[in-house]
Amino acid sequence: xxxxxxxxxxxxxxxxxxxxxxxxxxxxxxxxxxxxxxxxxxxxxxxxxxxxxxxxxxxxxxxxxxxxxxxxxxxxxxxxxxxxxxxxxxxxxxxxxxxxxxxxxxxxxxxxxxxxxxxxxxxxxxxxxxxxxxxxxxxxxxxxxxxxxxxxxxxxxxxxxxxxxxxxxxxxxxxxxxxxxxxxxxxxxxxxxxxxxxxxxxxxxxxxxxxxxxxxxxxxxxxxxxxxxxxxxxxxxxxxxxxxxxxxxxxxxxxxxxxxxxxxxxxxxxxxxxxxxxxxxxxxxxxxxxxxxxxxxxxxxxxxxxxxxxxxxxxxxxxxxxxxxxxxxxxxxxxxxxxxxxxxxxxxxxxxxxxxxxxxxxxxxxxxxxxxxxxxxxxxxxxxxxxxxxxxxxxxxxxxxxxxxxxxxxxxxxxxxxxxxxxxxxxxxxxxxxxxxxxxxxxxxxxxxxxxxxxxxxxxxxxxxxxxxxxx
Numbered sequence: 061x062x063x064x065x066x067x068x069x070x071x072x073x074x075x076x077x078x079x080x081x082x083x084x085x086x087x088x089x090x091x092x093x094x095x096x097x098x099x100x101x102x103x104x105x106x107x108x109x110x111x112x113x114x115x116x117x118x119x120x121x122x123x124x125x126x127x128x129x130x131x132x133x134x135x136x137x138x139x140x141x142x143x144x145x146x147x148x149x150x151x152x153x154x155x156x157x158x159x160x161x162x163x164x165x166x167x168x169x170x171x172x173x174x175x176x177x178x179x180x181x182x183x184x185x186x187x188x189x190x191x192x193x194x195x196x197x198x199x200x201x202x203x204x205x206x207x208x209x210x211x212x213x214x215x216x217x218x219x220x221x222x223x224x225x226x227x228x229x230x231x232x233x234x235x236x237x238x239x240x241x242x243x244x245x246x247x248x249x250x251x252x253x254x255x256x257x258x259x260x261x262x263x264x265x266x267x268x269x270x271x272x273x274x275x276x277x278x279x280x281x282x283x284x285x286x287x288x289x290x291x292x293x294x295x296x297x298x299x300x301x302x303x304x305x306x307x308x309x310x311x312x313x314x315x316x317x318x319x320x321x322x323x324x325x326x327x328x329x330x331x332x333x334x335x336x337x338x339x340x341x342x343x344x345x346x347x348x349x350x351x352x353x354x355x356x357x358x359x360x361x362x363x364x365x366x367x368x369x370x371x372x373x374x375x376x377x378x379x380x381x382x383x384x385x386x387x388x389x390x391x392x393x394x395x396x397x398x399x400x401x402x403x404x405x406x407x408x409x410x411x412x413x414x415x416x417x418x419x420x421x422x423x424x425x426x427x428x429x430x431x432x433x434x435x436x437x438x439x440x441x442x443x444x445x446x447x448x449x450x451x452x453x454x455x456x457x458x459x460x461x462x463x464x465x466x467x468x469x470x471x472x473x474x475x476x477x478x479x480x481x482x483x484x485x486x487x488x489x490x491x492x493x494x495x496x497x498x499x500x501x502x503x504x505x506x507x508x509x510x511x512x513x514x515x516x517x518x519x520x521x522x523x524x525x526x527x528x529x530x531x532x
Contacts, residue, residue, distance in 0.1 A: 074207030076322055078210055079320075083316075086315050098232065113287075116191070135261075139261065139265065142192050156181040160181075164177045173233070221238040223238075295307060314391055323399060356475060389485070393486065407465075407466040416466075424458060
């Protein structure tokens with residue numbers, strides 16, 4: 061157990077410190093550049109994430125799947141896993157170079173930002189190196205090493221961003237060049253420290269192994285593509301329907317909210333193995349339900365607390381990004397409901413019915429596109445935030461109801477209450493002025509705390525946590 065906790069702690073260190081560094085980086089950027097410039101920088105990051113959705117063809121996931129079978133011949137697995145993604149990024153980079161003016165126009169609204177486009181093309185091969193090097197470290201369960209390299213990338217981005225903003229120019233170009241240079245530097249470092257001992261050898265290429273890996277990986281691509289719709293379509297539609305300024309305000313608000321998702325990452329790292337162990341040990345189903353209730357209530361309190369102190373976000377982002385405050389509330393539904401769904405959607409994994417994840421992704425992705433189409437022309441960035449938030453409501457209820465159908469039927473009434481409380485608070489903080497939204501959130505926190513006290517009295521949660529019995 062101690063080894064397990066140390067491993068979890070090692071892997072959690074990277075996301076937690078990475079979130080702190082990101083929390084420092086965002087206000088530095090927003091202090092120096094305008095929302096319009098930030099919007100252009102966000103398009104560069106969006107382009108990188110879009111390309112990464114396609115080029116791997118699921119080979120990174122196949123590498124994870126086959127890792128334990130090839131521990132004695134890892135060199136062969138790495139070469140075969142990286143071949144197709146590397147070929148894909150080389151082709152992608154060549155196409156970007158070839159159509160640089162068109163890519164520049166799509167991303168930045170003019171055809172003159174060729175250097176930024178070339179930076180995108182150059183970083184792609186290093187993105188592949190970074191991904192497989194980190195996967196190797198992760199599969200070897202070297203938590204601290206994994207965290208070190210993930211933190212290193214954030215630190216390099218921060219240093220380069222500050223240097224370029226001070227010494228080069230206060231524009232999106234500095235942000236873009238810093239991101240590209242950091243990716244290239246990190247790729248070089250990871251290659252020499254992790255992959256240097258695995259040179260390319262044509263004798264190791266195995267067509268049958270590649271076909272086996274593609275058979276595993278390719279079916280995952282549609283799910284990744286649908287997931288991309290859920291996380292990126294808001295920015296794409298803002299780019300086409302609104303100004304770069306509106307996109308910049310939205311992206312800054314989303315960046316702050318995504319930092320909070322580190323809670324979900326750390327919780328999942330700990331909770332998922334515990335949940336599967338409980339299931340194998342035939343732990344009482346009510347115990348899963350109690351955890352779900354407590355997590356739901358705690359995440360709701362966190363949401364209310366962040367909303368009460370949302371004006372701090374305006375101070376962090378700076379005066380130019382003050383309007384992001386009205387965009388911020390609905391985006392909180394993303395980390396809150398995603399984290400709760402990790403406790404209510406367990407039945408899908410327990411019953412090995414992972415194909416349902418595609419159904420859930422289609423429902424939530426479709427909700428996202430439809431609501432963005434309706435909301436953005438009317439409300440701009442606020443509309444995109446509403447669409448994103450409500451798509452995660454669909455995601456949460458999709459996971460919860462399907463899990464209930466496949467496995468244990470949890471009492472959903474508490475989760476209905478939590479959903480309504482969170483949505484009503486988001487509406488209040490988005491559209492109401494004065495002290496009213498703050499009073500609503502304060503009352504919500506008091507009521508939820510009273511419920512938590514009642515649960516603690518009934519199930520002795522604090523006592524069991526203190527004695528190590530609750531997750532025992």
